[in-house]
Amino acid sequence: MPPSGLPTGTVSSGRDGSPRADATHPSRDTDPETRIAELERENEALRAAVEKQRRENERIVERYEQLLDRDRPAADESERTPPESTGAVVRVARLLGLGGSE
Helix, strand or coil: CCCCCCCCCCCCCCCCCCHHHHHHCCCCCCCHHHHHHHHHHHHHHHHHHHHHHHHHHHHHHHHHHHHHHHHCCHHHHHCCCCHHHCCHHHHHHHHCCCCCCC
16 A cells, blocks of 8 residues: 555546546547537637647747847848748747758
């Protein structure tokens, strides 16, 4: 018998009867069409959230580039690749000093 308060090493299935467990597992009496429709709505919401985050990330990268351009000496301008010719990942890498030459 383990001392009280210490983990036993067992893993819960998550089906403990709590409201959270009930909310995360579909009930067995839900028909497949309803469940599929729910999953499709959830999938659309997740896709929209991912797209919104992608746009926000792009906006942040562009803002940092503007700040860097403002602080960069004029001599560096001739060496710099225009942001239109690079992807967001390359620009972020350049911003973080991880490279950026293509």
